[in-house]
Amino acid sequence: MRMTRIGGPTVLVELEGWRILVDPTFDPPGKRYAFALGTSSVKTRGPAVAAADLGLFDLVLVSHDHHADNLDPAGRALLPDARHVVTTASGARRLALPNVHGLRAGESVELETDGRPRLQVTATPCRHGPPLSQPIVGDVVGFAIRLPGRDEAALWVTGDTVLTKQVRQAARELDVDVAIVNAGGVRFGATGPLRYTMTGSEAVRLVAELEPRVAVPAHYDGWSHFRDGEDGMRSAVADAPPAVRERFRWLPDGVPVEV
Incomplete structure (x- = not known):
């Protein structure tokens, strides 16, 4: 498997000839994007590789279509030309493209x-x-x-999530080769102490239960709403037991890496 970190949640995965793009975000930095309940975030880093330099994709995975830090306008523009797009059932209805497959948790598509x-x-x-x-x-x-x-999952993308019983149960049931683990500890001033994604320490805890061959941290930087951020992620990995720490692989920006 070859992986290229684009930035934020966006990773290009090349697997058995498939070109798989995770959560495409290619807008330049500097813009503020609105979310729910009066919350918003500024994109602080642009993509490490321009979309035009990546070519076409066989599969685009969109964990959710309604937050710009996972699907921004430039990323959305790529969807019609992908062979397949997989997202949530509600997102598929909103995107309304013939190449989109919508799934609920537990559902599969071949x-x-x-x-x-x-x-x-x-x-x-x-x-x-x-x-x-x-x-x-x-x-x-x-x-x-x-x-x-x-039976083994060649790839597991956690998506944007806090550490719940359901996510931990999925980790215990899955046999995973490579995991892309989203963290960052998202919080907003408007909603106080409420968190919307895992912190670095929670991501490490999940990887300890999952025991993948390789765990790739993602979606921990590049936006103003990350409160735990890259520092929290790196600190948590550094403090993890050796058997857990050695599973983590930090991808350089824009450089294809065999994992």
């Missing part, structure tokens, strides 16, 4: 493209905020990707 092995994509649970916040923050899913004849 995808095909010429000359490459079939992929199974299964949506995994997320809760993008405190208890009872789903009607406000909206639907979010993660993704487990499997190759034919294998």
